Amino acid sequence: MHEELSRDFSLEGRIAVVTGAASGIGRETARVLAQAGARVVVADLDAQGLAETVALVVGGQAQARVTDMADRAAVDALADAVVAEFGRLDVWINAAGILKNTPILEVAEPDLDRLLAVNLKGVFFGCAAAGRVMRERGGSIINVSSAGADTTPPGVSVYAMTKAAVNSLTRSAAKEFGPFQVRVNAVAPGWIDTPMVTYRFRTAAGEIDAAAREAVVRQCAQASPMGRTGTPRDIALAMLYLASDASRFVTGQVLRPNGGAVMP
Ligand SMILES: NC(=O)c1ccc[n+]([C@@H]2O[C@H](COP(=O)([O-])OP(=O)(O)OC[C@H]3O[C@@H](n4cnc5c(N)ncnc54)[C@H](O)[C@@H]3O)[C@@H](O)[C@H]2O)c1
Known part of the structure; x- marks a missing residue:
């Protein structure tokens, strides 16, 4: 590959936070960002899963931090700890999320509250914490949405609603943070x-x-x-594009790696 193009896709010298990185898409994203040269801080509720992710990151370019994304103070502390240790924050990926299949008439309020707390407030807290820090020197925030935001399949109303809200938040944050050269995009996977x-x-x-x-x-x-x-790597490669300078003029967009299953 030509040197100039390699530079556009490289994350050499960049610091990235990936939430929900103890499993699935977040884990593979951490691996891919590290393969592209980033130092990655992986955050999740699951300490054991995080340790497994760190072991899977080639070259040990990862550090684990147990964090509940539904806890605003913990999310702010994560951003502050990264800056205190590395002096910068370039990429923040909000991949933590939960799913529960329940018809509307059977949704219990505690389940509703938890889905909103993790999938919606958690992404909001992540955007706010990253935006606050990235204002200084720019950066890229990526929110993980879902094809479900467009297809709204029966039985996952609350989940789909949170992901539609994530798409909306992505656009708002892109507008508010754009003047600081902070890009905000969403990735909406199909079935992975x-x-x-x-x-x-x-x-x-x-x-x-x-x-x-x-x-x-x-x-x-x-x-x-x-x-x-799809596979987690199909999604992680879309994340790499949005995290890197290859997408430097892309903000406020929802990228849909779903094999063409949904074309809204
Ligand atoms: N798998 C799919 O088909 C699919 C499709 C569309 C969107 N997504 C989205 O992709 C993202 C990753 O999902 P996945 O499929 O890799 O699922 P996964 O269950 O494998 O991983 C989700 C991770 O989020 C973590 N998590 C849950 N609550 C948390 C909290 N409060 N704080 C911190 N971490 C928390 C879990 O511990 C887990 O490690 C989610 O946002 C999900 O909604 C997944």
């Missing part, structure tokens, strides 16, 4: 095989109902003109 989407196929015995899972995967694959569902 991670623990998040497999939980609902768990039987009472704690095993995954492979046939039920396979049926849903087949249905999702058929919705894509490419005939397949």
